[in-house]
Amino acid sequence: xxxxxxxxxxxxxFLLLPIYWLVAMSFKTxxxxxxxxxxxxxxxxxxxxxxIFTDPTxxxxxVNSILYVTINTVISVAVALxxxxxxxxxRFLGDKHLFFWLLTNxxxxxxxxxxxxxxxxxxxxxxxxxxxxxxxxxxxxxPLAVWILEGFMGGVPKELDETAFVDGYSFPRFFxxxxxxxxxxxxxxxxxxxxxxxxxxxxxxxxxxxxYAKPIAATMTRTASSAGYELxxxxxxxxxxxxxxxxxxxxxxNYIAKGxxxxxx
Amino acid sequence: xxxxxxxxxRHSYMPDPKGPQDYAIKEINLDWQDGGAYALLxxxxxxxxxxxxxxxxxxxxxxxxILFDGNDVSxxxxxxxxxxxxxxxxxxxxxxxxxxxxxxxxxNRGVDEAKVTARVTExxxxxxxxxxxxxRAANLSPDNKQKISMGRGLVRDDVNVIMFDEPLTVIDPHxxxxxxxxxxxxxxKVGVTMIYVTHDxxxxxxxxxxxxxxxxxxxxxxxxxxxxxxxxxxxxxxHFIGSPGMNVLPAEVKDGAxxxxxxxxxxEGAIIPGAGLHQIGVRPEFxxxxxxxxxxxxxxxxxxxRHAVVEALAGETRxxxxxxxxxxxxxxxxxxxxRPDQTRLYRDGWIASEKERAA
Amino acid sequence: xxKVNQKGWLFVLPVLLLVAFNxxxxxxxxxxxxxxxxxxxxxxxxxxxxxxxxxxxxxxxxAALGRQFLFTAMILAIxxxxxxxxxxxxxxxxxxxxxxxxxxxxxxxxxxNVVGAMWNIFTLPDIGLLGYVMNHTLGIxxxxxxxxxxxxxxxxxxxxxxxxxLVVLLCYAGLVSIPDAYYQAAKIDGASNWSVFRFIxxxxxxxxxxxxxxxxxxxxxxIYTEPFVLTGGGPxxxxxxxxxxxxxxxxxxxxxxxxxxxxxxxxxxTLFVSWxxxxxxxxxxxx
Numbered sequence: 001x002x003x004x005x006x007x008x009x010x011x012x013x014f015l016l017l018p019i020y021w022l023v024a025m026s027f028k029t030x031x032x033x034x035x036x037x038x039x040x041x042x043x044x045x046x047x048x049x050x051x052i053f054t055d056p057t058x059x060x061x062x063v064n065s066i067l068y069v070t071i072n073t074v075i076s077v078a079v080a081l082x083x084x085x086x087x088x089x090x091r092f093l094g095d096k097h098l099f100f101w102l103l104t105n106x107x108x109x110x111x112x113x114x115x116x117x118x119x120x121x122x123x124x125x126x127x128x129x130x131x132x133x134x135x136x137x138x139x140x141x142x143p144l145a146v147w148i149l150e151g152f153m154g155g156v157p158k159e160l161d162e163t164a165f166v167d168g169y170s171f172p173r174f175f176x177x178x179x180x181x182x183x184x185x186x187x188x189x190x191x192x193x194x195x196x197x198x199x200x201x202x203x204x205x206x207x208x209x210x211x212y213a214k215p216i217a218a219t220m221t222r223t224a225s226s227a228g229y230e231l232x233x234x235x236x237x238x239x240x241x242x243x244x245x246x247x248x249x250x251x252x253x254n255y256i257a258k259g260x261x262x263x264x265x
Numbered sequence: 266x267x268x269x270x271x272x273x274x275r276h277s278y279m280p281d282p283k284g285p286q287d288y289a290i291k292e293i294n295l296d297w298q299d300g301g302a303y304a305l306l307x308x309x310x311x312x313x314x315x316x317x318x319x320x321x322x323x324x325x326x327x328x329x330x331i332l333f334d335g336n337d338v339s340x341x342x343x344x345x346x347x348x349x350x351x352x353x354x355x356x357x358x359x360x361x362x363x364x365x366x367x368x369x370x371x372x373n374r375g376v377d378e379a380k381v382t383a384r385v386t387e388x389x390x391x392x393x394x395x396x397x398x399x400x401r402a403a404n405l406s407p408d409n410k411q412k413i414s415m416g417r418g419l420v421r422d423d424v425n426v427i428m429f430d431e432p433l434t435v436i437d438p439h440x441x442x443x444x445x446x447x448x449x450x451x452x453x454k455v456g457v458t459m460i461y462v463t464h465d466x467x468x469x470x471x472x473x474x475x476x477x478x479x480x481x482x483x484x485x486x487x488x489x490x491x492x493x494x495x496x497x498x499x500x501x502x503x504h505f506i507g508s509p510g511m512n513v514l515p516a517e518v519k520d521g522a523x524x525x526x527x528x529x530x531x532x533e534g535a536i537i538p539g540a541g542l543h544q545i546g547v548r549p550e551f552x553x554x555x556x557x558x559x560x561x562x563x564x565x566x567x568x569x570x571r572h573a574v575v576e577a578l579a580g581e582t583r584x585x586x587x588x589x590x591x592x593x594x595x596x597x598x599x600x601x602x603x604r605p606d607q608t609r610l611y612r613d614g615w616i617a618s619e620k621e622r623a624a
Numbered sequence: 625x626x627k628v629n630q631k632g633w634l635f636v637l638p639v640l641l642l643v644a645f646n647x648x649x650x651x652x653x654x655x656x657x658x659x660x661x662x663x664x665x666x667x668x669x670x671x672x673x674x675x676x677x678x679x680x681x682x683x684x685x686x687a688a689l690g691r692q693f694l695f696t697a698m699i700l701a702i703x704x705x706x707x708x709x710x711x712x713x714x715x716x717x718x719x720x721x722x723x724x725x726x727x728x729x730x731x732x733x734x735x736x737n738v739v740g741a742m743w744n745i746f747t748l749p750d751i752g753l754l755g756y757v758m759n760h761t762l763g764i765x766x767x768x769x770x771x772x773x774x775x776x777x778x779x780x781x782x783x784x785x786x787x788x789x790l791v792v793l794l795c796y797a798g799l800v801s802i803p804d805a806y807y808q809a810a811k812i813d814g815a816s817n818w819s820v821f822r823f824i825x826x827x828x829x830x831x832x833x834x835x836x837x838x839x840x841x842x843x844x845x846x847i848y849t850e851p852f853v854l855t856g857g858g859p860x861x862x863x864x865x866x867x868x869x870x871x872x873x874x875x876x877x878x879x880x881x882x883x884x885x886x887x888x889x890x891x892x893x894t895l896f897v898s899w900x901x902x903x904x905x906x907x908x909x910x911x
Contacts, residue, residue, distance in 0.1 A: 004713035011710050011792075012727050015785065018746040019730070021753045025745055037756045079642060082635040092632035102639070105647050107894050109846035111867035112887040115874045116650030139646040142639055202737045202849050203871075217735040231745060238738040245733025246726075253722045323808050344814035352805035358823045369823075373814035417813060 019242070025235035033231050048236035058237065061216030064130065065199065066244065068213065071134035073194040076141040077149075077187060084149035085175070089158065099150075102143040113139065114207045121208055128210045136204045141194040148193060152186025185255050192252045199245060216241055267334040267425040269297040269320065269458065274329035276315055282327070289315045290326070291482040297426070297460065302452050304473035305462045308505070312482040313462045317428050320460070322346050333425050344373075349418025349427045353434045355410035359403040363394060366402050367416050374421075388420045391451060408440045415448070419455060426458040433468065445472060466506050478502050494548075496620070500611050503546050509574060509585045512552065516543040516610065523610050526580050528559055531605035534619040541613040549574065551607035552586035554593065558602035559584075563593045577601060657884035675885035685886065687861065688869040689893075695865055696844045699783045703840060704833070706784065707791025712825065714796055725796075728789040740853025743782045768855065772862035779851045779863050786850065787840060794836040798829040834905045841901060845894050866890055 025033060026048055027041045052058040086092070087099055117136055118127070126132040160182065164174040180187065206218040220237050276290040285291055289312045297303055305313045318324040320331060322343040330339045338346050349370075358366050367385045376384075389395045392412045397405065402413060411432055418427040429448075433441045449472060452459050461472050469476050470490040478486045478493065478501070486498040497503035503511030517524045521536055525545055532545075554575070561577035561584060575586045577599060584601060593599055610618040661671040679685050715721055731739070749755040749767045758766035768775045802824060810820050848867035851857070857864035857872070864872070870890065874883035 005715075007710060007713040008715075008724060011706075011788075012724065015727060015731055015789070017753065018742050018785065021746045022742045033751060037751055037760070039753075075642070079638040083639040086632035086635035090627055090629040090632035090635075092628070092630045095632060098636065098640070102643060104895060105643055107842045107846075107891075107898050108647070109848070109867055109870070109887075109890055109894065111846070111848050111870045111874075112654065112891055113646075113650050114871065115880070115883065116653040117646075119653060120649050135642070136646060138642050142643055146639060196733055200733065200735045202735060217737045220737065220741065231751075234741055235745060238734075238741055241735050241738050242730070242733070246730060249726055249729050249733060253726050318808075321808075321812060323811065343808070343811045348812065350808065350812050352809060354803060354805060356803075356805050356809040358827075360823060360827045369815070370813040373816070373819065414809070417809075 022235050023239050025231060026239045028232055030230065030232050045232075048232040049240075051233055052236055052240065058216075058219060061214060061219035061237075062240065064209070064213050065205075065215040065217070065241075068130040068133040068137070068205070068215070069195055069198040071130060072137045072141060072198045073191050075134060076138055076145045076194045077191050080142055080145035080149055080190065081180075081187070082175075084146045084153055085179075087146065087150045088153040089161065099146075102146055106140050106143045106147075108139070110140075110201065110203045114203055117204060118207050127208065128212050128214075130213045132208045133205045133213060133215070134198075136208055137198045137201060140201075141197055144193055144197065145190045148190040149183070149186055152183045152189070156182055188252055189255050192248060192255075195248055196245065267458070268299045269426060270332040270335070271295040271297075271316075271320070272330040272332060274316075274319065274326050274331070276312075276319060276324070276326045276328075288327075289482050290319070292329075293484055295477070295484060295487070297458060298475075299458055300456045301458055302449070302472060302474045303458075303460045304469035304476045305460060305479060306464070306466060306469040306476050306505075307479035308464055311479045313464075313479050314430055315482075316479070317350070317430055317460065317462050320426070321348050321350050321428060323350075347421070347423050347425045349421065349424050351411070351414050351418060351427070351429045351432045353431045355407060355414050355435070357402045357405070357410050357413050359401075361402055362398065363389075363400055363402050363405070363413055364398040366413050367398075367420050370417050370421055384420050384422070388416050391419070391454065392416050392447070408436050408444055411436060411444065412447075415451075419451065419457075424457055426460060429459065429461045431463055432461075433463075441468075448472065466508075470506070478505065480505075495607075496609070496616075497546065498616050500544060500546055500614050503548070507548060507550075509549055511546045511548045512584045513611070514545045514547075514579075514582050514584065516545040518543050518610070525559065526582075530559075530603060530608060532608050532610055532618045533606050536610055537612075537617045537619060539612055539617060541617075543617070544611045544614075545603075545608060546611050547603045547608045549585040549587045551604040552584060552601055553604075554586065554588060554599050555602035556600060558600040561599055561601050563595050563597045563599055566592055566595060568592070654884045654887050657880045658888055659881075661881055671881060675881045676889065679882055679886045679889060684869070685889075688864055688866050691862075691864065692845065692866040695780070695783075695847075696841060698780055699787070699844050700837065700840055702780070702784050703788045703791050704837060707788050707836065708795055708829070708833075710788070710792045711795035711799055711829075712821070714792070714799075716800055725793065728792055731786050732789060736849035737853045739782065739786055740850045743778065743785075743850075743854050747778055770859055772859055775855050775859060775863050779854060782850060782854060783844065783847070787843070790839065791833075791836045794832040795829050798832040799825060802828050834902070837905065838898060838901055842894065842898060845897070 024039075024041055027044050027046070028038070029043055029045050029047065032038060032042055087095060113136075121127050121132045121136070126135075156179070160178065161174070164178050169178065202215065202217045205215045209215065209218065216237065220234060271293050274290060274293045274295075275288055277288045279287050282288055293316065305316065307313050315324065319326045322338070322341060322345075326339070330337050332338065333346065358369065361369070364385060367388060368381045371381045371384060385398075386395070389398055392415070394409065394412055394416070397409065402410065405413065415427075415429075415432070418424060433444060436444060445468065448459075448461075461469070463469050470493075474489065475487060476490055476493055477484055478499075480499075480501045486493060486502045488498075493502055493506050497506070497511060500511070500513050504513065514525050516530070518536060523530050523532055523536065523543065523545055530545055559579050561579040563575060563577050564583075565576040567574045567576075572587050572589045573592050575588050575593065577584050577586065579601065586601060609616055658675055659671055659673070661674070714724060734742070744752075746752050747755045747766075747768055749759055755766060755768075758764045765771075766774055768778050806824050807820065810824060815823070846867060847865060848871065851863055851865060852868050852871075855863045857868045867890075870883060870886055873879050873886065
């Protein structure tokens with residue numbers, strides 16, 4: 001019993017150490033950071049955070065990221081719902097191949113798509129817009145959402161559908177009033193994963209934006225290289241990117257275990 | 266095989282139990298005779314599974330001892346108590362064949378392979394699963410899976426007791442009966458002590474020689490199925506066993522006699538002196554429609570073919586009677602008479618009238 | 625059984641259009657580039673399979689591919705083993721469970737470049753926590769920007785930090801779905817801890833482990849941002865994994881033809897190995 005908790009505690013400590021260092025760094029002054037090693041901030045300062053919240057190029061980065069992540073999550077889940085329903089309830093020509101083909105897009109290296117995406121979205125005039133990033137992220141989020149939702153829907157007995165139709169529900173009414181509430185945990189989990197993968201992805205987001213839709217993560221790398229190495233500012237910006245994820249994960253904490261198994265355990 | 270003794274057993278799931286209400290098991294003293302077929306009967310949440318897990322060693326009791334043949338085993342882990350347990354849902358090792366499943370408990374104890382083969386073959390024959398021995402256990406039907414989990418208990422020849430925790434819950438109704446008679450047959454063949462936990466009176470009464478009825482962490486009565494039916498020691502037993510259950514009427518006791526709504530009711534024998542809340546208990550089987558007796562109005566009649574259950578209201582009290590022959594109509598005024606030798610007085614739930622010595 | 629209903633296509637159509645738009649058009653572009661040569665000015669000439677030949681023969685590609693396989697094999701081995709051990713050690717109920725789950729999931733929700741930046745700050749020789757402790761407290765010389773071995777180990781440790789939780793959470797999901805009765809029966813049957821693992825826990829985890837290995841394979845094989853931010857592929861080319869090399873060629877040198885050919889080879893390898901894993905790991909379930 002004891003030995004087991006030591007394993008878990010050691011692992012959690014390992015996870016938290018780099019995060020702690022980032023957070024500690026964000027509260028230090030630049031002199032202190034460059035002046036040498038200190039385990040805790042000697043002088044606490046909110047200077048780095050003040051810079052981020054007052055400089056539009058910084059805080060717009062957050063707004064941009066949250067905007068395209070939200071759009072992507074909504075689109076992905078909305079189109080994945082009917083598709084997952086079809087895969088779990090109907091048999092149709094080529095369904096298995098289609099499902100597999102969808103999943104292969106999850107395997108595509110983002111680096112492969114960086115350049116063609118740039119050209120594609122420039123050609124249709126969407127370059128440097130939120131919608132471009134949101135659409136591009138659909139490439140890997142839609143297959144994932146379909147996969148997760150199909151897993152959850154498979155756990156709902158077909159008798160539910162049949163009973164509802166016998167009771168005179170039309171399909172749209174059945175889907176929104178009976179079926180969706182039944183799989184709301186699955187919808188939550190799928191939305192969580194879409195949020196997660198869109199939030200953490202940078203290569204495509206950076207490639208598809210320049211000024212107006214630039215994500216926070218890209219702001220960080222560009223600032224880091226142009227304005228010298230402002231470690232405190234970088235740390236503060238990094239710390240702030242952890243917060244949305246932490247909030248979202250808190251909402252789905254009771255479904256995490258099942259969600260990560262994609263509803264298939 | 267062994268005689269099992271529970272000595273002043275108490276258990277609470279709370280770390281610091283304050284009063285009796287915190288105990289899942291309230292002091293139980295009980296002997297299970299070697300080779301008996303017992304049923305542990307009670308509603309959900311009465312503590313029967315807790316008791317079972319204490320006997321098997323999966324749970325350490327808060328207080329008291331468990332003795333196997335007089336030896337204290339309270340501190341021993343399950344594998345050293347030589348017991349077997351069959352769970353509500355069939356527990357089988359999916360990746361193994363049926364043969365390996367049955368051999369598993371023996372191999373874990375280092376039994377040599379020749380003996381393993383002999384035992385497994387013997388038990389497989391008894392359970393009629395010989396032709397499945399090479400099949401992967403995951404592919405079996407639920408009733409066969411449950412047979413295999415029974416088999417893992419039977420395969421060891423040193424088991425003190427086999428315990429069944431509502432083993433037929435997931436079995437199809439038409440297979441339940443078959444599996445139950447198989448179990449009865451195995452008990453007679455092997456002669457090992459069996460304890461069968463259930464909340465289903467039919468299962469308990471058909472399987473067991475002795476039924477232990479539990480309620481709220483207490484044993485309320487131990488007896489043969491006939492005892493439980495004919496002379497319930499507690500109104501709970503009367504109510505829980507039988508269909509419909511025993512009628513329980515509010516009663517008054519004056520001058521050594523019992524009265525129900527002002528009428529004197531004849532009992533099986535003398536009243537044991539004492540004070541408390543009095544009730545009269547009589548089974549519907551022993552209530553009849555008569556010219557005189559307790560006046561009542563018929564409310565409902567359920568015709569079950571061979572007989573009918575007549576539900577009547579005497580004042581505020583509902584009384585069931587099982588009637589054969591001509592039936593009254595609903596709303597009709599009738600008189601109910603109780604067979605005296607099957608009518609008893611209960612005080613605070615427990616029986617408080619003496620059985621008349623057979624003359 | 626599912627009903628045969630061609631209406632299914634209607635339901636799938638929006639997904640199909642969106643994904644096809646994102647997958648097929650760029651893929652065509654890549655295929656198009658991969659067979660052409662350009663000398664700028666938007667002039668393209670047919671080049672046949674020349675680029676493919678060049679890439680497949682180039683030592684640079686072989687080196688990057690080798691590093692990629694080594695990296696993926698190492699992190700798979702470490703993360704799966706560690707993930708299973710940690711999942712087995714997790715409490716199954718109680719107050720600490722949500723806390724453990726949330727903390728463990730946290731690294732996965734941090735943007736990938738922040739992960740790289742965070743580890744960069746963490747490992748700076750004199751002012752990073754790890755770098756300081758290694759160099760000054762433990763006296764082990766450690767400087768990732770100069771020592772290829774240190775860079776390699778850091779990239780591996782960072783990935784373990786980032787993704788082991790995925791394996792933990794998947795395995796944990798498998799473990800909590802085992803009813804208590806299985807453990808109780810095993811106790812009564814006198815099973816050893818190893819038998820419990822081998823015959824109860826492992827079979828239950830097998831399905832989720834398949835998902836874990838597949839996901840980790842795909843994602844580690846496609847990894848770009850974290851090692852790029854951490855080491856920039858260096859020192860030298862020591863941590864230049866496939867994606868980093870590809871982006872260097874495509875966006876850095878703007879060699880569109882070779883980059884496109886390399887993309888296709890890269891994608892084909894990912895697909896093939898994923899398929900291989902999947903087939904091998906689910907082979908036993910079929911019979």
